[in-house]
Amino acid sequence: MNIKFEFDIYHDDYQRAGSASSEIKKYLAQIGLSPKLIRKIVISSYEAEMNVVIHSFGGKLKIEIEDNHISLTSVDTGPGIENIDLALTEGYSTASQKVREMGFGAGMGLPNMKKNSDTFEIESSPKGSIVKLSWVIV
């Protein structure tokens, strides 16, 4: 099995935010992954999706499903994360008041993605950020 999906994610589009992760969730349930693994993957993908909506100029969410491995990548077009170490600290957030009123911006996103994945990599420059996550299907 090698299946790939790609979703366009738009800055500030709170109406559609979460719809990519919702589609991912429905697909993963269809192919029969365990609910526990699905939950870990979609929590991470939803956090990634919200990060692109909230913090970037827009980007893509990609998922690749192989027989015993799933990888999820979010790629955006900037403005990048100024201090990755700080961004990985629980409770640190640069989110606006508006975002906080939407229930986000508690500074839990990246730490939560790290906690829920088997591997976690992040790169960032003013041109954009790439977050790569993966899971082993056991």
Added chain:
Amino acid sequence: MKIIDIVQLIEGKLLTFPNQNINEKEYLKAFACDLMSDCLAYVNVDNCLLITGLANQQALRTAEMLDIDCIIFARGKKLSKEMLELAKENNMTLIATQYTLFEVSGLLYQAGILALKI
């Protein structure tokens, strides 16, 4: 605790519910929170209710990712048509109540609904 008993206890109004088996499921735990980031970080059990005053699509999306299929909206929050549609699409039960988050939580806790260990 079953939906029908929850609705009665919190003097709630059932806004959406799946067509079948509404009263088969037994809810055991609840998480009360307006911060969806925290829900995503801490909810990790089945048969859990979400009690919130955050009346937007993100509350529904968050619940969806966490396999939460019943949300109680406190403080008399009004939900948009889009929210109700999205809940129906995802077979989610939405309950609205005039009670505050504190009161809903207290009533459910007294009735035996447990907290999550975080």
